[in-house]
Amino acid sequence: MRSWGKGFLSTVIVVPCYKVAVSCRMTVYTNFFIPPWRSEWEKSREPRTKEMLINYNADDCEALRLLTEFLCRLSTPTVGLSDSDAPCTVNVESLPLPSRLKFRNVQFQLPEFDAINKSAYWDYQRERILVRSSERLKEIAEKTRKPRTAKPRANKTIVWPGPARCPKCNGKKFYKHCNSSKTVLDVRFGASGIKRWITKYLFYRYRCPKCRAVFHNSERAWANEKFGVNLRALSVYENIDLRMPQERVAIFLNDVLGFNIPRSATNRLKASAAAFYDDTYESLVKTIASGSLVHADETKVNLKTGVGYVWAFTNLEEVAYVYAPSREGDLVHSILKDFKGVLVSDFYAAYDSMECPQQKCLIHLIRDMNDDLMKEPFNEEIKELVGEFAVLLKAIIATVDRFGLKTRFLRGHKVAVDRFFKRLVNRYYQTETALKCKTRLEKNRSGLFTFLEFDGVPWNNNNAEHAIKAFALLRRDFSGVATEKGIREYLILLSICETCKCKGVSFLGFLRSGGKDIDAFAESKLRRTRAANVSVRKLGRALSTEARRQKNEG
């Protein structure tokens, strides 16, 4: 197959008979050599040349028929086709990128090389090879291989009372059937530290002599989980807010707090927290979609199975991350289907079809304009055009800096904007760069100065970019190894973490509170701060009255 221009081809289709490449716009490229038979035949009128020409055209028609059939088959389900007959389509974007890292897994072509490479692993050498050469290393290896066996002792043992009545027949008389226990691993947060806290619950199962039912007290202080709420909060806080990989969270819990839990436990804690906060997350998405302003941005994420995309939606207080398998605009449409406010975004085409008023990020625009200037420093046309735009925007930003994002003050600049575009229409540029810049400005005119007409709409997309940056920092820990389910759990918790930061409350504090409503938690914090301020003021007043009294008496 021919090699195609980079960045152009989005889908490669391998047809069983003919090899062609078809882009998403259905442009077909064939690698045919066109022989000069027609001109030869026109000159010579030889029947042999004519026959060759007819055969050649018939082959072309046959190829086209096969291609048409194949393309029709793509749009219909391939029921009944064996795997070898079914067309093999691969989305180029789903192919994993080759790793540029030095410490990557090398795919060896020979099994012998693979086996030799495995014998050089650090652990393998230390545990299997070097221990045979050194007594000292053997001793160290034996010591480190021993897992911690001693179970940590319970801080508190509670004998859980039985139920008052038989749940089946409501009888009051029943007897102990067998005893059981439940140990809950947790931590306690003090004013200046954390302590491991293990509670052991002893309880009985009971048998009712009347109806023979076996039961236990359904009212319990523990859930079905092995870990307590505070330990889950700590683990999620370290993983999501402090960006500690799950493996290191487990090391911290084991080494510092003396637990004996595997790495997989921290992943289970993350999954449990994500399930618990699912409603909170859904309400964040709803709040954003029903507001008057949304910033949106998206980024790529490598999964275990391929490539996916994470979209960040935020207003000035809530942040929600949503996973989508592709970068198409369907997700934006489904999330913001009832959105009536202003959408702030970059110039990615997926946003263009949204029907709400839009503000494009002007920082993106001026960066691109700056690149044009850098590339063509002697292009007078682009210099003039960009210069005029800069003067226009600078005056508007000066008003924003002085009065904030208020239409009352910004509306006055609309005259200058109209004048700028009127001048632009009558400009005819010779250079390609200036022409491109002019076309871009005119095409996006409706989305460049929307912020002059709506209160509180920023002229850049920094809010969404800030949210994306938070995800990018977290992404380092699971890139290439996470599953779709794992990513979705991360996104639920990161949405809550970033929302807490936007609302000025502690993520750890919210997790520890056990509540699901971030606004209610923020409000309770605010009330407590207000009450503390009031008592400090009262105390101050009382002290000054007392000082005055003493002075008068003195």
Ligand SMILES: [Zn+2]
């Ligand atoms: Zn009973």
